[in-house]
Amino acid sequence: MNWGFFMSELPKNYEPAGVEAKWYAKWMEEKAFHAVPDETKEPWTIVIPPPNVTGILHMGHALNNTIQDVLIRQKRMQGKNALWVPGTDHAGIATQNVVERKLAKEGKSRHDLSRDEFLKEVWAWKEEYGNTIVGQLKKLGSSCDWDRERFTMDEGLSKAVVEVFCRLYDKKLIYRGNRIINWCPRCTTALSDEESEHVETEGALYYIRYAVKDEKRKIVVATTRPETMLGDVAVAVSPRDKRYSDLVGKTLILPIIGREIPVVADEFVDPNFGTGCVKVTPAHDPNDFEIGLRHKFSPINVMDDHGVMNEAAGPYAGMDRFECRKKLVEDLKHGGLIEKIDKHMHAVGHCYRCSTVVEPRLSPQWFVKMQPLAKPAIEAVRDGRIKFVPERWNKVYLDWMENIRDWCISRQIWWGHRIPVFYCDACGYEWASREVPHDCPVCGVRDIRQDEDVLDTWFSSWLWPFSVFGWPEKTADLKQFYPTNTIATAPEILFFWVARMIMAGLEFMDEIPFDTVYFHGTVRDDQGRKMSKSLGNSIDPLNIIEKYSADALRFSLMMLTATGQDVYVNDEKFELGRNFCTKIWNAARFMQMNATGAPIDPDKVDFRAMKLSPDDQHLLAKLGEAIRNTEDSLERHRFNDAALAMYDFMWHHYCDWYVEYSKSVFRGDDAQRKREVEQVMHYVFSSAIRLLHPFIPFITEELWHGMGYNIASESIQTAPWPKALSYDDLSAWGIQRGTVEYVEAKHDLIRVGRTLRTDYNLTPKQQANFYIRPAQERIGKLLCDDIASVSSLLGAGTIQIDRDFTPEGAMPSGISQLGTVYMSIEGLVDTAAEIAKLKKQVELVENGITGITKKLSNENFVSRAPADVVAGEEKRKAELIEKREKLQKLIETLSA
RNA sequence: GGGCGGUUAGCUCAGUUGGUUAGAGCAUCUCGUUUACACCGAGAGGGUCGGGGGUUCGAGUCCCUCACCGCCUACCA
16 A cells, blocks of 8 residues: 655645545545454454434434544554444334325325335335435544444344344343333334333313212312323322212213212322322333233223224224323213313423323333342442443432333334244234244144234344354454443433443343443533524534535534533634644644655654753643543543534644744754754654644545655554653753753743733834843753843843843833843833833732731731742742832833 | 522633632734645733532532522422
């Protein structure tokens, strides 16, 4: 492979679109993200939270995948066998909805087709549109191993699903039961509890009169869903409620329908709520169902699959449930059977796919018994084998797991994994089978049938961390890459997915599926609203990529996302990332323009052979800090801190200070020094872009080649991750802490000088003459040796370092850590203004002294605070006193 | 009803174990087109950290309490 080895001239403007497309294609061609099992390397694995095949990329995906890519790219550069497995899930209900809508446009329903024909349609749709999001992930720069792309309906993953079903079935952890489940009348399927989204809704509490048989008395029940009264089989009161004790055992006449129903006593009833009487509708309410079981009532279902009233609803048969509610209440009113109607706020379940109000409904469904599975999964988090970041999610997880309820896994749709349960009607045998059987294993009859339902999509997703590696086969991939390391996800799917993966991992692999779960925040608009199609406030990541580049999108997101906090974005916020990329680009161009010879191999620079200037030393030390901060922040999943550390280093230390310093060298004629500075720059720059590569992969790869660093390694992706050098390491190059600190103080001095310039409105062209009175002899020496740098950074005409300098007349000045800076200006000096300014400073300093003095004279502080803190305060006090003296001297001079 | 998160500069947010003068980006103001960059440079102004109470020598940082915003969770009909 030949990536091209020579430094090519960078164009003046960075054009990301072409560059990003070019490199992604190259990476794909080279299979740069492909991992191979290798016992000699430490594996590091991420499995993607599989997006829906129906999905299109939104900001949440952009954030989620950028995080994963940052992690995996860093690990890859660190020499680990890094693998990021991509894929999509089949999104049963959502996908079926999409295809059904398509059929509807042709005037057809899925029932006009056979089940097989319909599934063919779905597969065809999937082939045509299902890869949209995959392409979009590539645009983002995601370094997934595309050779390992998986789909939950793939043959292998389907096999895993059947295997798991059969194992749980045989262990009696999967059972079929007639229970109240969440039913979506639009999707005509059962939903799990998690798929029913509770929305605070203003409804009403209807108080309805039921007549007592053979008496004039009426009792009043309250309900939020009056239409369900058509299915009432009883009225319950609390056994402790004296008001109604004589009614228990009597018979009521159900209004409209005229059915006779008993009054029963049941502990469930809270005598203090409503009227203390509860209508019992076992087919339409979970509590009523329980009451029904206790009292052996037969439930009466009054609705069909679509939420339309059935013949049991008598005169309301054929009406939609809400239409029925309206009509029924009207009729009751006419009959004088409504006592009152109160407004009532309550949480109403809505279908997470189509927002239709969920109907609690009695229906035979398949369930997974969760408690036995939850137990080890609780332990794994409790004992720290699995770590949640941020930690606060532990509690949410544990709460849910400890009160876990059985999982309704059957769905009355066609797209998905069909439940592998078979029935023999001849002998009544029922069994689960890994293979499609031909006859009944008990009576041998050929005429057997398979269960019609399919499984919840999450029933395949919960196996994802091992099913993607070929489980239940014992594959080399499984051996090398399971357990995986980090899962990055939004907290919304903690219950849906994360918790269930932990249970599945422990149950089927006997090992945790990952050791870290990083929960990132939700991406919101700049008003804090969730982005949604209906609000029209979504920002399309692809538009941002087009406008600013994928790197800009990625870097901005990382910079803006504090650990686990929601991130608010608007279009302009992405300028941050774009500007940063431009800055880096221009820094590179600057180096090219000042190149003195052949490209430099950054990995072969030998600083031991050079006498590094203070600015060189400072930059190299700061690089070490930047690397350490970045690594440390990434380790702790503090992506914004990592991004900031790099931003600050690149922009401020590298560009603002070092590049400016280097100009004083490049403008001179010391050829050797020029080459040395160039080597420092390339060493540092090449390290910095490696550090940045996980965040902004495209521009860093482009620059790696543009700067000719491919002498060192073909691609930045395979370049070694930079080492964070400590002062012990740096001392081998002659770098001393004292010198680095001197440069820090020098920057302070330069700032003081520049402030003087601005205060007196000097343009950069006006080269003022500066005088510096160093605070110490030693500093004077350092400044003299470093005069070219100081002079250049200050834009000075002449500069004199003089331990005894005293201005002859009024001369503006400022005090820095290294000494007093004087600036001579010819022409107008507003002495009075200058004195006033100095006096204001004295005041500030005196406030400081007073504060510290007070602190230091506090017996408690001196005796109880740690010694170094006290010493620090004393040192600071001395400094302030010294500063005050200097200021006062200056005032005297000016007043003279 | 429970739980969690948030309330710090005009805006959006950082602030790790309590300890020098509370930070950043954007915005604002002043100056600036010396060949890296106006998607830029130099400089400046701006907050006492939601209210109240407490612990401490010392609190944005710990405790209590109140208020408001947001999220999650819950079978009170």
